[in-house]
Amino acid sequence: MIPGEFTYHRPSSVAEAVAILVSHGDEARPLSGGHSLIPMMKLRMAAPEHLVDLAGIADLKGISDGGATISIGAMTTQNELIGSDLLTQKLPIIRETSLLIADPQIRYMGTLGGNVANGDPGNDMPGLMQCLNASYVLAGPDGEREVAAREFYEAAYFTALAPEELLTAVKIPVPAAGHGYAYEKLKRKVGDYATAAAAVILTMDGGTVSSCSIALTNVADTPLFASDASDIITGSTLDSATVDRAVAAAEAITEPASDGRGPAEYRTKMAGIMVRRALARAAERANG
Amino acid sequence: MNDMTPTREQREANLEGMGCKRKRVEDVRFTQGKGQYVDDIKLPGMVYGDFVRSPYAHAKVTKIDATEALKLPGVIAVLTAEDLKGVNLAWMPTLAGDVQMVLADGKVLYQNQEVAFVVAEDRYIADDAIQLVEVEYEELPVLVDPFQSMAPDAPVLRPDLEGKTEGAHGPRKHHNHIFNWAVGDKDETAKAFSDADVTIKEMISYHRTHPSPLETCQCVASMDKVKGELTVYGTFQAPHVIRTVASLLSTIPEHKIHVIAPDIGGGFGNKVGAYPGYICAIVASIVTGVPVKWVEDRMENLSTTSFARDYHMTTEIAAKNDGTVTGLKVHVLADHGGFDACADPSKWPAGFFNIVTGSYDFPAAHLEVDGVYTNKAPGGVAYRCSFRVTEAAYCIERAMDILAQKLEMDPADLRMKNFVKPEQFPYQSALGWEYDSGDYHTAMQKAMDTIGYRELRAEQKAKQEAFKRGETREIMGIGVSFFTEIVGAGPSKNCDILGVAMFDSAEIRVHPTGSVISRMGTKSQGQGHETTWAQIIATEIGIPAADIMVEEGNTDTAPYGLGTYGSRSTPVAGAAIALAARKIRNKAQMIAAHMLEVSEYDLEWDVDGFQVKGNPEARKSMKEIAWAAYHAPPPNMEPGLEAVSYYDPPNMTYPFGAYFCVMDIDVDTGVANTRRFYALDDCGTRINPMIIEGQVHGGLTEAFAIAMGQEIAYDEMGNVMGASFMDFFIPTAVETPHWETDYTVTPSPHHPIGAKGVGESPNVGGVPAFSNAVNDAFQFLGNTHIQMPHDAWRIWKAAKDLGAHG
Structure with a gap:
């Protein structure tokens, strides 16, 4: 447990x-909250020769209200997300999800940018950002570009982020007022990654779902946007036959690893259960 | 007497003696981060050792090349088995009569086995150097499943034992067989089964886990070559035993070895044995002449130093139709890993597993244990239990539930029917123990009444009906557990460690001003000895606990003792303390008689001094007597006021308890929520009720962890799975259930203060309560037995297999 x-x-x-990233290429790694990278370095599973600590960059902090879009600086901690009145009001699912990440001590250090940029399939924010159709602002030597969260993840720890790029902010379109939301996470204990988790955002019109977005956490080597399941629910009254079909569609796209949390079969089924519970809770919360 | 004279009650309260909820005095430093642990020790010139470990579970080691590592600036030495052979330490004896490699000698037998020891100027350099030591391995077939250990074509794990048909505990029947241990009357038991109305049989596994104290194993060895003296600071639950072993192995005379156990951050059995890290640090210090520190990291701790359990218990009970048990038959397959390094008293290869008849009056019983080798880490320690007692309690408590199910009897009623009766104590069990005292019926009835047992059963029945009607996906389990522990090892007639009888000791010195220093052969790792030992002395000699210093762990100053594990401190050292204190009180009585100019027979003891019978105003307090002992002792009496006692217990003690667990299970996710957990403990005389409660909370939390998920698992290649706190289940305050504690008091008749020990009871009784709750929940769906651990996916799997998912 001693880094190189x-x-x-x-x-x-x-x-x-x-x-700095440009001059050291693959040998450099940005450091944000450090709760993934530092343990990996202690285990010598990661051995960057240059560690670029982002804590001194004031521009990377803060949450700004752009009306239809909220922009969150990459170095904003999970604890700051939980404490934000703006997010609590406009994007309460971020608060709900943040409270399910690790434990308070880690949330004081862990950042949104680090959580989404690292490409760890166990992280909660990537799936949530896919659910919210967020995009990431990437700054590189040639300026800035934006990549949608739904396009960002390629494989475990492999993302669209180039070695010389820095993820500086996350832009989130604000869902309609009165939307329903839920993040359901099954975990073995406080601090654990999800056995399976599901994020749901939906809007209701009378008894009918007018829009729905579902994403899954830690049931494949990337977060999963469950587009088929989302489409099945949209336009429905959330009758049990439709929910069953959506759950089956969500389960179908999972490809979980068998690990201490359980065999793949179990984790797939739990993804389905989390979707089912998140849908029910989101519908309960939706106005309209 | 005037208004300022304290009343008798005030004097008694002032002592903070036995029965007082005295705050833990050690917490003053622990809660301020001022404890002094091994890793806090920094000696001038100290260097650091760390291990190169095997990535393979079974392989030949064909080459070790340290050339590149030695070139790294700051690297001092790289030790291998070849180097250790020069001092005859490539192998070391184990407590179980086997031998164990200190460093890989031609092969490795488990993943992460120690292969080479790197010594460097700091920890960073040591870790860098580890990556530079080149080791060549030739993989061998891996044996993970103990049920395959004695297959005819099983790989030979221990070529060093080739041709050895006799082991430390009798004949070996296969090259991977360690011992067979049989107890009880085989013929009588067979007859009970052939005459039985009803029998049950189940293979009940208790999975491999680990004690995982917060502080890992570590030491600092410092050889003073000029004086020829070795000082070892270490995480030792039994420092004197370590000193003796170190002397025998190193040939340094025992008086020139100073073993010091400073504050210890939890032991739970992990810190009883001697590990390669200790040996290598000592050898490295002897070689380099400077102090060498070795500190395990978490993964090393979980994967190499002392696993616990791994017992596979085929259990049969014979009974009459009315529920009366008539016979018990158990065969245990014990997985001991690559070396038999179990920490049991020498003559007990399976510990005290023959307590497996539990709290029940079995007229006949027979037990056999076969120990086998596998490609897993050695250990087999008593993880917060007396030797193999938690395995035994789990075995019988699970089996009694299965019998109740077969008889369609309530499991609590079945237990009541078969309890050893109060008038049967001292009770001779069919497997050879003499239970000292107990009142099981009273304890069980109190527990059932308090928790509202019958009402809970009615609620459970209603929930089952609702589940069958499809109205809920939640089911309810009620876990019943009634355990009898056997602790306080132990009487010299049957207990020794490497030939040293398992007595314990205390030395008490009363200073002229009436304060006290006392030292014991035990060693607290969190049990609170500094608090409770002082309470015993306070009550016995009438000096306030606040004026009594308790010191343990320094073998130069403490009297020889066998250490702290197996709930032995209170039963053994606690008795030694009381008896040493009584020697002091006896001498004090003679001094007081001299001071009061009466015969000592005219005096009576009163809280904190002696008074003349019938004339209580003529009295001398212990404080006054202490001064007199040094100032003006009676003629012909030695001055001073101190005593030593070595206590060889006449018998073990047998704490017991009734535990109930109420659990709600979500069959769709397998998530189990413990709604209530009630623990009634009878540990005899209670020294500090607050510490007892803390002990029970801690032990129950460990039991909860073990039953509900904590596991050291291996894949088929012998890779140890989840040896970090990411996967190894350590519950936080969030997961931990609320504990309801209760007690009855049945003193031990043979112990000077009637105390039995409590630290391990909650682990012993807790595990079956949790497991029985899970099993009970699924019984109405046709379940007989679900193996532990009961983590969510395994509960989900059980529900699925029972058809609960539709």
């Missing part, structure tokens, strides 16, 4: 950080 040797950098601007 590395050089520590603490840039004070995004441009400076990108310049």
Whole structure:
């Protein structure tokens, strides 16, 4: 549990950080909250020669209200997400999900940017960002670009982020007022990654679902946007036959690993149960 | 007497003696982060050792090349088995009569086995150097399943034992067989089964787990070559035994070895044995002449130093139709890993597993245990239980439930029917133990009444009906467990460790001003000895506990003792403390008689001093007597006021208890929620009720962890799965159920203060309560037995197999 040797950098601007990344390429890694990278380094499963600590970049902090879109700086901690009145009001599912991440001590350190950029399928925010159809702002030597969360994840720890790029912010379209939401997470204990988890955002019109978005956490080597399941629910009255079909569609796209949380078969079924429960809870919360 | 004279009650309260909920004095430093643990020890010139470990579970080691590692600046040495052979320490004896490699000698037998020991100027360099040691392995077939250990074509794990048909405990019947241990009357038991109305048989497994104390195993060894003296600071539950073993192995005279156990962050059996890390640190210090520190990390701790359990118990009970049990037959297949390093008293290869008749009056019983080798880590320690007692309690308590199911009897009623009766104590069990005291019926009835047992059964029945009608997906289980522990090892007639009888000791010195220093052969790892030992002395000699210093762990100053494990401290050292204190009180009585100019027979003891019978105003307090002992002792009496006692217990003690667990299970996810857990403990005389409650909370939390998910598992290649706290289940405050505690008091008749020990009871009784709750929940769907651990996916799987998912 002792890391190898590395050089520590603490840039004070995004441009400076990108310049360091450019000059060291694969040998450099940005450090945000450190709760994934540092343990990996201690286990010597990751051995970056240059560690680029982003804690000194003030521009990467904060939550800004852009009306139809809310933008969250990459270095905003999960604890800050939980404490944000704006998010509680406009995007309460972020607060609900953040409270299910790890434990308070980790949430004081862990950041939204680190959580979504690392590509760890166990992380909760990537699936949630897919559910919310968020996009990530990536800053590189040639300027900024935006990539949709639904397009970002390629495989476990492999993402659209290039080695010389930095994820600087997450932009989230604000769902309609009165939307229903739920993040259902089954885990073995506090601090654990999900055995399976599901995020649901939906809007209701009378008894009918007018829009629905479902995403899954930790049941494949990337987060999964369950587009078929979302489509099945949209336009329905959430009758049990439709919910059963949506659950089956969500289960069908899972490809979980068998691990200490249970065999693949179990985790697939739990993804279905989480979808079913999240749908019920989201519908209960929706107005309209 | 005037208004300022304290009343008798005030004087008694001032002592904070036995029965007082005295706050733990050690917590003053622990809660301020001021404990001094092994890793806090920093000696001048100290260097660090760390291990190269095997990635394979079974392989030949064909080459170890440390050339590149030794080139790294700051690397001092790399030790291998070849180096250790020079000092005859490549192998070491185990407590179980086997031998164990210190460093891989030609092969490795389990994943993460110690292969080479790197010594470097700091921990970072040591870890860098580990990556540079080149080891060549030649993989061998891996044996993971103990049921395959004695297959004719099973791989030979221990070529060093080739041709050895006799082991430490009798004949070996296969190259991977360690011992067979048989107890009881085979013929009588067979007859009970042939005459039985009803029999049950079930293979009940108790999976492999680990004690996982918060602080891992560690030491600092410091050889002073000029004086020829070795000092070892370490996480030792039994420091004196470590000193003796170190002397025997190193040939350094025992008086020139100083073993010191500072504050210890939990032991639970993990810190009883001697590990390669200790040996290598000592050898490295002897070689380099500077102090060497070795500290395990979490993965090393979970995967190499002392697993617990791994018992596979085929259990049969014979009974009459009315529920009276008539016979018990158990065969245990015990998986001991690559070396037999179980920490049991020498003559007990399966510990005290023959307590397996439990709290019930079995007229006949027969037990056989076969120990086998596998490609897993050695250990087999008593994880917060007396030796193999939790396995035994789980075995009988699960089996009694299965019998109740077969007889269609309530499991609590079946237990009541078969309890050893109060008038049968001292009770001779069919497997050879003499239970000292007990009142099982009273304890069980109190527990059932308090928890509202019959009402819970009615609620359960209603929920089952609702489940069958499709109105709920939640089912309810009620776990019943009634355990009898056997602790306080132990009487010299049957207990020794490497030939040293398992007595324990206490030394008490009363200073002239009436304060006290006392030292014991035990070693607290969190049990609160500094608090409770002082309470015993306070009551016995009338000096306030606040004026009594308790010191343990320094073998230069403490009297020889066998250490703290197996709930032995209170039954053995607790008795030694009381008896040493009584020696002091006897001498004090003679001094007081001299001071009061009466015969000592005219004096009576009163709380904190002696008074003249019939004239209580003529009295001398212990404080006054202590001064006199040094200032003006009676003529012809040695001055001073101190005593030593070595206590060889006449018998074990037998704490018992009734535990109930009420659980609600979501059959769709397998998530089990413990709604209530009630634990009634009878540990005899209660020294500090608050510490008892804390012990019970801790032990129940461990029992909860073990039953509900904590496991050291291996894949078919012998890779140890989940050896980190990510996967190894340590419950947090969030998962941990609320504990309801209760008690009855049945003192031990043979113990000077009647105390029996409590630290391990909750683990012993808790595991079956949880497991029985899970099993009970599914009984109405046709379940007989679901193996532990009961984590969510396994409960879900059981529900699925029973058709509960439609």
